[in-house]
Amino acid sequence: MTEHIRVRFAPSPTGHLHIGGARTALFNWLFAHHHRGRFILRIEDTDTTRSTDEYIEAIIQGMTWLGLDWDEGPFRQTDRFEVYRSYVDRLVKEGKAYYCYCSSEDLEARRQEAMAQGRPVMYDGRCRGLQEPVPGVAPVVRFMMPRDGQTVVHDLIHGAVEFDNAQLDDLIILRSDNTPTYNFTVVVDDVDMRITHVIRGDDHLNNTPKQIQMYKALGYDTPKFAHLPMILGADKTRLSKRHGATSVMAYQEMGYLPDALINYLVRLGWSYGDQEIFTRDELIRHFTFETVGKAASVFNPEKLLWLNSQYIMKASAESLAELVLPFLIKEGILGEEEKVNRDWLASAVKTLQERAKTLIELASSLRYFFIDPAVYDEKAAAKFLNSQSLTYLTELREGLNGLDEYSHDSIEKIFTAIVEKNGIKLGALAQPVRVALTGGTVSPGIFEVIGILGKETTLRRIDRALSVIAPGPA
């Protein structure tokens, strides 16, 4: 029987799933899958004043969208308060934790003073020896840290990190309102849930020696630790709203594909030689902490955008057609209830896949496949809808009108005939047509566009352009 790997992602529901959290979840997920272990989702909602059910939903939604499915949970720490209290009681009984009656105001004042005087900011342990309760004061429970010796964190990424116990202070494990705190619940839960590897951001590295002491006090072995480097904004400070979109779902709304985000995130801190693009299977196969870096990395939206364009390019037109639907509606190109022929949509999408970097771009560049251009781009019209192109356009209309089968080749033949007859370049014809059909000078190949638009729409739009160039007799 091999020892089974069990890891967890433990977000606190005080906000949406953000980029950093997603990356942590991803590395946990990859590690679990690589070792055929279990990935557990645990909601750390012990701060009842800031945690909300809405955010729990939002986190689940984000993970689901990214395809980071979990094997157990979601567990909520608020469901386990009795468990934590029994552990607290045990520590108090064993003399490894004690009641502290210092008020938070006093504590805060002492903190400020210590900071101002440049002294280490930590609780001095003054309530340690207290025998009698202080009347009228609801106490907290503090964990009694050892005062000498060292605690060393053996980290899979950082190696051995040593801390002097003297600098670890007696942290609060139970608040005066009888609710437990993070540093304690995380230990209890990781023990109860038989977590073998704690994989989290390296902002937790400094908490780890304290947690190790609690494992010891409780009499349990410590799990292995892996502290991931942070993701920073362009100014090298912790990624926050100031740096733009940080919530995972914002990227969905901006038209990103989950696989693209995953691929981007995994390369922040992890690498596999020179490879940039990975399937999920490859990720699972190759993932290891050996190739996880130690240095924080800066979030680069441009590279993410590039990756997204790569994924859009490689996706099947059919799946993209499905994904782009809500964006078409949002762009007002398609009515809420309107029916679309999926095969036709897919064929249109196919022409635009390598031109769109996001689903939003894809949707908006799909516009002229649905709607006749309301107005022509001013510059485009001036340049291409003129007396010179009138002749070509008229000839083209005639040729296209005589065509029943709108295939790429048959359309091309019509074009070639006109080009040769007039001794012009293809562009001299293609551009005016493009303006007539799409309203502007940018589109996929003009033969493709005509093929997708079909005879009726194409002729209608050419007629309209013709009438704009040379208004008929009134």
Place this chain on the structure above:
RNA sequence: GGUCCCAUCGUCUAGCGGUCUAGGACGUGGCCCUCUCAAGGCUAAAACACGGGUUCGAUUCCCGUUGGGACCGCCA
């Protein structure tokens, strides 16, 4: 301020003592392809923070400096 972490092109990174005139990717410039725009191909500019060691030899190992980050909550 204390503690801890970190340090290769602007950014993400490869490099695990000699193969480095330091490789790839994003972005940027140029060229090619071309019915426009993309995509694609080629190409250019662009980095080992600094100072000491160790070593026959350091981007790679050690120490220091500098710089950046995180933590120091009755938040997680």
